[in-house]
Amino acid sequence: MKPNPLAGRVPHLVLLVEDNEDHAELIKRSLSQNRMANQIIWVDNGEKALHYLLHKDEYHDPSTSQRPNLILLDLRLPRIDGLEVLRTIKGNPELQQIPVVILTSSAAATDIAKAYEFHANSYIVKPLDFAKFTGLLDDLGYYWLGWNQQPNCLNDTR
Numbered sequence: 001m002k003p004n005p006l007a008g009r010v011p012h013l014v015l016l017v018e019d020n021e022d023h024a025e026l027i028k029r030s031l032s033q034n035r036m037a038n039q040i041i042w043v044d045n046g047e048k049a050l051h052y053l054l055h056k057d058e059y060h061d062p063s064t065s066q067r068p069n070l071i072l073l074d075l076r077l078p079r080i081d082g083l084e085v086l087r088t089i090k091g092n093p094e095l096q097q098i099p100v101v102i103l104t105s106s107a108a109a110t111d112i113a114k115a116y117e118f119h120a121n122s123y124i125v126k127p128l129d130f131a132k133f134t135g136l137l138d139d140l141g142y143y144w145l146g147w148n149q150q151p152n153c154l155n156d157t158r
Contacts, residue, residue: 013040013068014041014070014145015043016028016040017044017045017071017074018044018072018074019074020074030137031137031141044077045080046079046080046082046084047079047080048079049077049080050080053067053092053095068098069150070145071100072140073100073101074102074104075102075106075111075115082104083111083115086102086118090119099150102122103126103140104124104125122144124136
């Protein structure tokens with residue numbers, strides 16, 4: 001069993017932006033089973049992600065739509081695609097410090113290059129194999145929510 005790097009740390013909130021319900025459920029289960037995230041907010045399109053982050057519409061109240069410690073972002077999304085969501089996040093001074101991990105099925109060189117051009121913190125291609133996918137999610141959670149050090153502004157309750 002891996003040591004728990006979260007012991008004694010502040011609660012973690014993950015914003016999961018994923019349009020595939022099966023993938024979203026697998027990601028949520030994996031992060032919850034390993035107690036990597038205290039709360040996972042799932043939205044199924046890019047527009048909802050931006051509304052959540054910018055406190056618009058149903059997410060207008062910052063006390064119920066708190067800043068996430070990590071954003072897991074798919075690229076192929078309805079309404080607003082993942083690259084546009086990423087560009088908006090990293091272009092906004094209030095959001096740009098939030099780590100954004102691209103978690104997608106696209107291994108296209110143009111997508112990878114564009115994601116890093118827009119300042120993605122990491123780019124991960126979803127494995128097709130179930131065991132590899134769940135193992136990847138375990139490692140991802142341990143790294144980004146456990147071992148990775150974040151600025152204090154991501155731990156406040158804005």
